[in-house]
Amino acid sequence: METLEFIIRPDGRVEERVTGIVGSSCAAVTAAIEAKLGTVASRELTSENFAQSLATVTGERVSQQTALDYSQW
Numbered sequence: 896m897e898t899l900e901f902i903i904r905p906d907g908r909v910e911e912r913v914t915g916i917v918g919s920s921c922a923a924v925t926a927a928i929e930a931k932l933g934t935v936a937s938r939e940l941t942s943e944n945f946a947q948s949l950a951t952v953t954g955e956r957v958s959q960q961t962a963l964d965y966s967q968w
Contacts, residue, residue: 899925908936917946 897915904910909932913921921944929935 897924899928914941914943917943919944 898913900912900914902910902912911925911928911932913925916924
C-alpha cells in the first residue's frame with residue numbers, strides 16, 4: 896500500500912515520508928507536491944528506493960533473493 900505522510904513542524908518545516916513505492920519512482924510521485932511546498936532541504940532515501948536496483952538484472956525481473964545470492968559466482 897502506497898502511503899504519503901506529511902509532518903508539519905511548529906517552525907513551518909514539512910517532513911514528507913513515503914512508503915510502499917519501490918524504486919526511484921517515489922521522486923516522480925512527490926515532485927509536484929515538493930514544488931508547491933518550496934525548496935527541499937534534505938532527502939533521505941529508504942531501502943525501498945534501492946529495491947528495484949537489486950531486483951533487476953540485465954533487464955529481466957528476478958527475485959531479490961536470487962540477486963543477492965553470491966554463491967553462484
